[in-house]
Amino acid sequence: GNSVTQMEGPVTLSEEAFLTINCTYTATGYPSLFWYVQYPGEGLQLLLKATKADDKGSNKGFEATYRKETTSFHLEKGSVQVSDSAVYFCALSDSSGNTGKLIFGQGTTLQVKP
């Protein structure tokens, strides 16, 4: 079945460091791919998405490119801030064509220190 694998955390960085969080997926068909972010005590929020191969999603300085050849959707940011500390989830849509069901990875905790 469809699945998502993320790099294990926590990831600890200093402010202004470069961030990469790896995400790979297994899926039949052509799913859409997402990154969600969860700040402490809150629900998940959509950060960015890509709906087809080679698409690049971007938002708030974060980027991820849909790589079908490597089945990956790695999240990157050039210069992280303390306010980026959160849990990041990679997800893919159920490509069976029914509703908006999403399958999430385990989440990666990012801690940014001043």
Next chain:
Amino acid sequence: DAGVIQSPRHEVTEMGQEVTLRCKLISGHNSLFWYRQTMMRGLELLIYFNNNVPIDDSGMPEDRFSAKMPNASFSTLKIQPSEPRDSAVYFCASSPSGTRIIGGELFFGEGSRLTVL
């Protein structure tokens, strides 16, 4: 505009008691998802509805769990009887996606943290 609203935010109960979690969808959304989040298992989809109809409940752990949508804007998730292993954060999410639209965004509530002693 109000987002997805969940209640209660926190619930502490004793094993064997009935627990009811509530969710109000964003107006105009027609898909509703219940997720459970734990450290060990991450985010698990329990059940989802489209236009008030349950589409897939294969993630519901066992018969102690039940979910309903009595109307287009409201849902409940009930656990009866509750057990300590049910302790988790339960999220409700809604989406404007129709039955054949994929790739849509889910809008999450802030979650209900359940502790069963």
